[in-house]
Each structure stands twice: as C-alpha cells, then as structure tokens.
Amino acid sequence: VGTPPWLDEEEARAWRSFITAQGRLRGRLARQLLSDSGLSEADYEVLVHLSEAPEGALRAFELGRRSAWEKSRLSHHLTRMARRGLVERQPCPTDSRGAFVVLTALGRSAIEQAAPRHVEHVREDFVTAFSRSGLEDLRRLCDRLLAHLDALEQEEGCDGNS
C-alpha cells in the first residue's frame, strides 16, 4: 500500500490552522511595524542582525546566512536600504571579493526606536495568547517540525550524487 491519498479530518484541520494562524499573525505584525516605524519585516531583520554584530558590521554572506535569504534578494534589499540611508556598503580589506554591510547612525536609531514597540506587539499578538506551558508546547512542536525539515533536506543533499 502507498500512503493514503488525502489528509483526514484532523490532519487537514491542523494544516489549515497552522497556515492561517501564521499568515494572520505575520500580516498583523508587519502592518503594525510598518505604521509604527516605517520599517518592513525585511528591513527589521537586517537591522537586528547588524545591530547585534560588533561595530554594527557584517559580511554580506554572513547576513545572508543568518536571515536565510537568497543572495540576490539580499543584494537588492541592501541597495534599497542604502538608498534610504539605513546601511552602507564597505569593501572588505582581507578579501577583495567581499563586502561589509555597516549600520549607519540613522539605521541604528531606527532599530532602537522600532524594537521596543515591535516586541510589545509580539507580546500582545502572540505571547499573551498562550499560557506558559502552551508556549512551551508550541515551541517543542515547531522545533520538531524544524528537525523534520532538516532531516528531509539532509536526505536530498546526498541524492543523486556519486
């Protein structure tokens, strides 16, 4: 026998709930972030990574790795952020292929303004929906899913290779 063709009732409900809950939450937080601070989710992510790095600087590929973005997406987005004065590009002294991305004063102040309000929204929209143990359960389940996805991608990595 193969696997059964369709999802049963419980499977389908779990799937739908997971997808729609996430979609609603992200949309809401993105709108709040944008109207509070003028930053998109993408802007916020870049600024957080940079602000956590020493000197507010990271190699572009490091930034790409941490945010798990396509490199072209990152490059386009950095161009737009640079145009707005939030970041700057600088050549890398030790590897001339490389580029450093550096937080500007404006970028630092933007993330420092935005972060507290954003965290408040995350708390209000997400955290307070759950009890402490509910939050732990949810984290465990999501970590389980992440591990599952890691395993699947692991397998595929050594697929048709000799």
Add this chain to the structure above:
Amino acid sequence: VGTPPWLDEEEARAWRSFITAQGRLRGRLARQLLSDSGLSEADYEVLVHLSEAPEGALRAFELGRRSAWEKSRLSHHLTRMARRGLVERQPCPTDSRGAFVVLTALGRSAIEQAAPRHVEHVREDFVTAFSRSGLEDLRRLCDRLLAHLDALEQEEGCDGNS
C-alpha cells in the same frame, strides 16, 4: 508597572521557532508545488476555491473573502491567471457591478493534476513530523492563536467610532 519590556528566553524561543518553522515549510512546499505543477501558492489557492464551488464559478468578492486577500491583489492575480487560460471572467447577470470568476477546462485539469502531489508533500513535510496527539496539540494551539487575533481585531473594530 507596565508589561515587562523584553521577551524572556522561553517566549523568544517560542516566537522564533514558530516563525522560522512556518517560513521553511511554506518555502519548501511552494517550491515543490511550482516545480511539480507550475502553480504558485496563490494560483493553487484560487483554483482550490473555484474547484470546490458549484459549476467552478464564484463571485470575485466571494473568492476574496475566502482567501482573505486584498481585492486589488485578487484582481491582478486573476488577470494573470486569465492570461494563462486558467480562469475566465464573466459578467454577473443579477448585479451588473459584479464579476464571476470561472474555472476553465485547463484550470480544472491543472488543479486535478496538482492536488494529489501537493497533498502528498504536505503529508511528507508537515503531517509526518508529528504524532497524532502532537498534531492535535498543534491544531489546538493555532486555533487558540486565531481566536486571540479575532478578539484583538474585534476590539479595534469598535475603537474610536461614534
């Protein structure tokens, strides 16, 4: 005292796991769907709603309600899908403002081809990550979040009015 300023360790981990798990899962499923069937998530959603409707036809606003999209997004997307021959627009006889969106033969065959493989991927990538009770727990937690978001949006609806 107000609410505490930052998320604690457990809250932050739950938040990060929830966001990244969803992002990875959706990205993976979207790529699989696109390479299997040449359909985007958005195409798939439209086609599913239409194929479940009698005659494969829905009013545009009905489609918008079911997928919870902005109406301009829907309109643009229908234009692109119509250009590809997946759907057709037809005037509504009872309300001349309105438009019907109708599945074409090509559109119906596209969703019938795509659905089984997509469901298999959902099973493999998502469902099999969990035990039956894990799946139920996850659904309950997501439903709780959805109810929380409903309540928040409810409040906002009657904010500064009258």
Add this chain to the structure above:
DNA sequence: CAAGATTGAGTAGTCAATCTTC
C-alpha cells in the same frame, strides 16, 4: 455615498546571467 471591481505606480522577490577574486 457604499459596494464591487479594476488600474497604475511603486516596491519586493526570484531566477539566470555576469563579474571579480580566491
């Protein structure tokens, strides 16, 4: 003027091609 729907301009993301340096 509300509701149903479309359009245009601007911003974002993806894919393939490219360029340079290791």
Add this chain to the structure above:
DNA sequence: GAAGATTGACTACTCAATCTTG
C-alpha cells in the same frame, strides 16, 4: 573552477485613485 557579490528582466503585492452600478 568555485565563492562572494551584483545586475536585469520578470513576476508579484500594496496603496491610492478610479470607474460603475446599487
């Protein structure tokens, strides 16, 4: 040749403006 990064063309989403009918 592969790693680091950028570019261009194309597709997709958002917002505000618009158009038409109820």
